Amino acid sequence: MSAAAVCVVVFVVAAVTTLVLPGPARIPGGTLPGLADAHGIKLGVAVAVDPLREDPAYREIVTDHYTSMTAENAMKWVHVQPERYAFDWSGPDTVVDFAEDHDLDLRGHTLLWHNQQPAWVAEGHYDADGLRAVMREHIQALLGRYEGRIDSWDVINEPFEDTGTDLRDNLWYRTLGEGYIAEGLWTAHEADPEARLYINEFGVEGGGEKADALYELASGLVADGVPLHGIGFQGHFVHGDVPDDLVENMRRFADLGLDVEISELDVRIPEPVTDEALAAQEDEYRRVVEACLDVSRCVGVSVWGVTDAHSWVPEWFPGHDAALPFDGDDRPKPALTGIHEALGRGRRSAE
Numbered sequence: 173m174s175a176a177a178v179c180v181v182v183f184v185v186a187a188v189t190t191l192v193l194p195g196p197a198r199i200p201g202g203t204l205p206g207l208a209d210a211h212g213i214k215l216g217v218a219v220a221v222d223p224l225r226e227d228p229a230y231r232e233i234v235t236d237h238y239t240s241m242t243a244e245n246a247m248k249w250v251h252v253q254p255e256r257y258a259f260d261w262s263g264p265d266t267v268v269d270f271a272e273d274h275d276l277d278l279r280g281h282t283l284l285w286h287n288q289q290p291a292w293v294a295e296g297h298y299d300a301d302g303l304r305a306v307m308r309e310h311i312q313a314l315l316g317r318y319e320g321r322i323d324s325w326d327v328i329n330e331p332f333e334d335t336g337t338d339l340r341d342n343l344w345y346r347t348l349g350e351g352y353i354a355e356g357l358w359t360a361h362e363a364d365p366e367a368r369l370y371i372n373e374f375g376v377e378g379g380g381e382k383a384d385a386l387y388e389l390a391s392g393l394v395a396d397g398v399p400l401h402g403i404g405f406q407g408h409f410v411h412g413d414v415p416d417d418l419v420e421n422m423r424r425f426a427d428l429g430l431d432v433e434i435s436e437l438d439v440r441i442p443e444p445v446t447d448e449a450l451a452a453q454e455d456e457y458r459r460v461v462e463a464c465l466d467v468s469r470c471v472g473v474s475v476w477g478v479t480d481a482h483s484w485v486p487e488w489f490p491g492h493d494a495a496l497p498f499d500g501d502d503r504p505k506p507a508l509t510g511i512h513e514a515l516g517r518g519r520r521s522a523e
């Protein structure tokens with residue numbers, strides 16, 4: 173065969189293996205980033221700064237398997253501005269530079285939350301005007317520094333109580349009232365007009381009263397013209413309890429004109445972790461990624477940690493483990509196959 177003919181064959185094979193086929197047809201082969209790109213979705217991962225700096229195997233998992241990153245902790249208030257006006261950019265700079273060096277998208281996480289606030293904020297010494305000033309300074313400094321370099325921001329994190337339908341009684345709500353949500357979004361929009369701005373919440377992935385309350389909140393913000401662009405459904409699931417109505421629930425938010433994404437996916441397994449549970453977890457990961465593919469405005473799925481050795485789960489849920497697609501020795505688990513298989517099929521057009 174001539175060199176030209178070989179080129180043509182290679183080109184055709186490459187085109188076929190990366191094509192998004194309609195219907196349930198499969199996309200054979202392909203890397204996870206290649207498949208995610210072919211579907212037009214992000215496949216993301218939450219990263220910690222120290223292993224990103226120090227651990228080549230950790231870096232390689234990120235760059236070989238994902239197209240997007242979220243800073244798991246480094247962009248949170250307590251790390252960025254531990255004392256008023258004393259900004260520490262070392263962690264965020266590491267994450268942003270790494271993303272740019274490797275052509276990865278970036279989710280900014282997070283601005284107004286009840287956790288990981290430094291004492292000078294959390295102690296609540298400020299009246300409404302004082303807290304407003306503090307909020308503006310922080311958002312302008314952080315979003316301003318990285319303007320145009322961070323694709324989306326979780327501006328409002330976990331605005332509802334853990335269960336039920338009440339807005340969370342956090343510092344922002346207590347001091348500024350419900351309007352803190354719109355104020356935070358407007359402030360972020362002014363600081364980085366191109367960034368996609370999100371409310372990020374847990375326990376709302378399937379239907380239910382908390383999801384309904386979030387839907388009401390989002391509908392009101394959209395109707396008022398507030399710059400809300402998307403909803404992050406965190407997706408911290410317990411093995412055996414991944415909701416069946418992910419698609420239906422995400423679609424109603426998408427129908428408001430919002431992007432949706434699974435922003436912090438993990439599926440924690442009660443110990444002992446068996447091969448059977450890991451095999452079933454593969455199916456759970458597959459289902460979640462398929463759900464995103466079945467919602468045309470679902471812009472991506474991000475997992476909450478690089479390996480089980482870095483997961484928040486064992487610390488926060490003693491007796492649970494193995495929540496992520498890589499084990500504690502950097503080896504891929506069945507869950508990664510589940511993601512791969514979900515991405516290996518064409519996007520359904522049932523909407």
Ligand code: G3I
Pocket residue numbers: 244245287288329406436484487
């Ligand atoms: O910073 C200290 C460090 O100085 C100290 O040496 C070390 C000793 O344990 O602790 C460090 O703090 C840890 C902190 O993360 C780092 O910022 C805490 O122990 C640890 O509990 C804390 O947990 C984080 C948690 O948010 C805090 O609420 C998790 O890593 C992080 O995965 C988790 O992420 C949240 C999302 O932001 C929002 N959605 C839920 C998700 C899971 O809780």
